[in-house]
Amino acid sequence: EPEVTQTPSHQVTQMGQEVILRCVPISNHLYFYWYRQILGQKVEFLVSFYNNEISEKSEIFDDQFSVERPDGSNFTLKIRSTKLEDSAMYFCASSEWGAKNIQYFGAGTRLSVL
């Protein structure tokens, strides 16, 4: 069964460093998403992306964050200058047709900012 894959599974970085989290969505999906889950808190929506544009973003997704689809298969989340509070599990998801369709999630990348 097709699945969303995320790499790495765990990323450790120093505060102030840039980090890129990578995702390979399901191949025929057109809509892509990032969520995050701070330890002990609920999963929170960050951004959705379609046709090389952001279609929706939350208040969390400020200028420190950016997303990109650099090629036909990858979808990335970049955090420009990491802060301690960026430590969280980051989930990528994809869906076939967008708002009405089911979002399929990857296993997540645990980001630890030291």
Place this chain on the structure above:
Amino acid sequence: AQTVTQSQPEMSVQEAETVTLSCTYDTSESDYYLFWYKQPPSRQMILVIRQEAYKQQNATENRFSVNFQKAAKSFSLKISDSQLGDAAMYFCAWKNSGYALNFGKGTSLLVTP
């Protein structure tokens, strides 16, 4: 803001028994979707079941069924004939016609032999 509340941080059920996980939500919208996702120790979030608010009939998916009470804004998940593989964190989520899923904090389900 839309909120999703899961009032049970942890639940326990014996194998082969039935368990119900609670979820309530708050919205003024009439058109929306509700979901239950399962997150096993492997961390991959898997869709268990989906309910469209305009449908009165409760969704079912094999051993999983929901009790959707629109007026009460309640969306509980019933797992019948529980199996060891059902042990996981279960998240209730709400979505309108936009893109963002709004999640509850989750319920950790323990299945005992």
